[in-house]
Amino acid sequence: MPRNFKITLAYDGHEFHGWQIQPGKPTIQGTLAETIERITGEQTLPQGSGRTDAGVHALGQVASVALQTPIPADGLHIALNDKLPPSIRALTVGEAAPDFHARHSAKGKTYRYRIYRAAICSPFLAHYVWHYPWRLDESVMQSATAFIQGEHDFTSFAASDPDRAQRIRDAEDEDGPSNVRTIYDAVWRTEGHELIFEVRGNGFLHHMVRNLVGTFVDFGKWQHPAESMAKILREKSRSAAGPAAPASGLYLVNVEY
Amino acid sequence: MPRNFKITLAYDGHEFHGWQIQPGKPTIQGTLAETIERITGEQTLPQGSGRTDAGVHALGQVASVALQTPIPADGLHIALNDKLPPSIRALTVGEAAPDFHARHSAKGKTYRYRIYRAAICSPFLAHYVWHYPWRLDESVMQSATAFIQGEHDFTSFAASDPDRAQRIRDAEDEDGPSNVRTIYDAVWRTEGHELIFEVRGNGFLHHMVRNLVGTFVDFGKWQHPAESMAKILREKSRSAAGPAAPASGLYLVNVEY
Numbered sequence: 001m002p003r004n005f006k007i008t009l010a011y012d013g014h015e016f017h018g019w020q021i022q023p024g025k026p027t028i029q030g031t032l033a034e035t036i037e038r039i040t041g042e043q044t045l046p047q048g049s050g051r052t053d054a055g056v057h058a059l060g061q062v063a064s065v066a067l068q069t070p071i072p073a074d075g076l077h078i079a080l081n082d083k084l085p086p087s088i089r090a091l092t093v094g095e096a097a098p099d100f101h102a103r104h105s106a107k108g109k110t111y112r113y114r115i116y117r118a119a120i121c122s123p124f125l126a127h128y129v130w131h132y133p134w135r136l137d138e139s140v141m142q143s144a145t146a147f148i149q150g151e152h153d154f155t156s157f158a159a160s161d162p163d164r165a166q167r168i169r170d171a172e173d174e175d176g177p178s179n180v181r182t183i184y185d186a187v188w189r190t191e192g193h194e195l196i197f198e199v200r201g202n203g204f205l206h207h208m209v210r211n212l213v214g215t216f217v218d219f220g221k222w223q224h225p226a227e228s229m230a231k232i233l234r235e236k237s238r239s240a241a242g243p244a245a246p247a248s249g250l251y252l253v254n255v256e257y
Numbered sequence: 258m259p260r261n262f263k264i265t266l267a268y269d270g271h272e273f274h275g276w277q278i279q280p281g282k283p284t285i286q287g288t289l290a291e292t293i294e295r296i297t298g299e300q301t302l303p304q305g306s307g308r309t310d311a312g313v314h315a316l317g318q319v320a321s322v323a324l325q326t327p328i329p330a331d332g333l334h335i336a337l338n339d340k341l342p343p344s345i346r347a348l349t350v351g352e353a354a355p356d357f358h359a360r361h362s363a364k365g366k367t368y369r370y371r372i373y374r375a376a377i378c379s380p381f382l383a384h385y386v387w388h389y390p391w392r393l394d395e396s397v398m399q400s401a402t403a404f405i406q407g408e409h410d411f412t413s414f415a416a417s418d419p420d421r422a423q424r425i426r427d428a429e430d431e432d433g434p435s436n437v438r439t440i441y442d443a444v445w446r447t448e449g450h451e452l453i454f455e456v457r458g459n460g461f462l463h464h465m466v467r468n469l470v471g472t473f474v475d476f477g478k479w480q481h482p483a484e485s486m487a488k489i490l491r492e493k494s495r496s497a498a499g500p501a502a503p504a505s506g507l508y509l510v511n512v513e514y
Contacts, residue, residue, distance in 0.1 A: 086378065
């Protein structure tokens, strides 16, 4: 009987074409699958808690994978960090219950988005923040953020993705057919030159955090009064909300089970 | 009459083959020269305070360049940051006295070296530190460091560079023919998971900081008692000292004039 492993990963998304395996392109899922095959000889497709887009980072992505290998979890952990590129690190490796699945078992997730506000962006942060040095009214952003707390239909913030209809019919679709999600906490804070958004919820639609952040920045530019956030949600239309914020500032912080 | 400019630069050395211009390879000096030409139409070779090697970073490198352009310094500053890649930033641009030269006028420099001590290196630091998770006796490293304070012949820590004899005969050689340098301050400190070396002196030989750090790490492994640092300096031989530490952990912090 195979053993089921839970692997917590951090990665620098700048060096990859996203989580999902793609022929001929470096991806996190593809690199992890190849590395596991080099260590165990087993061909597998590790499942992530969700797909991160190209350029999106992870501080605590979770993957699950069933393996026949007799290697203990600690040995697999050491071997993974030995063979993976330095831009992906296995933070923890442990055995999980046979029915544990990184995506289906997830109960909640936290994302962070970093906006860098100084006039000149440090060259060491270019791929790790959204450099936005222009004026923003943070109090309007804070007020608009209050409207997303709780259970809502987030269709206005879902990727306007041409194959989405197809993906909804696909049993493997990570989001499921409903666009209703519950946001437990959503806050903005300032740290040095950075304005940081942190959001925790029971799940997120494709592009949802980047679409929320791009919309909150529109609020910060006084394009709408904070109350119109309720209307944007009610419209259930991608065109009601603002543009997506760049991938470079987004981090999957952790996944709860 | 040309105007003389002083440009302070920060750069992510991971994305370049060092400071010095090389045909067909991305270098800081080459990228800066091309960018100045795109802005002003003038072909120049900006002079740096010293050459940083491939992979070495700068928080405050200084370059000087003579230009005929009528563009004010502030306008040149904005244009540089608009046209340079995000991995190089002009922190300040100002007019300097006609005889100012980034290398010849330099009176002192500060370098920093970052060693990352945690068992697993963050994927976001892989190119920005030396990951050294093994045991080190920091007190021996501190004691050995005291021996480099003041004026010494640092031949034991100079690059064992086959074209060095040639370069010494070359009037453009940045180091000059003597290997005597004065170290004003050299300290190790701990910050979170990092062990950080900071050294300020009137000048540094090629590879000197990396060779010093590699040697201090040998001391930290109890390969020598701290007092043998005096003997290593006296021997004036590269083979007396330890190996070079990797480029990834080294930062040129600032240059004094």
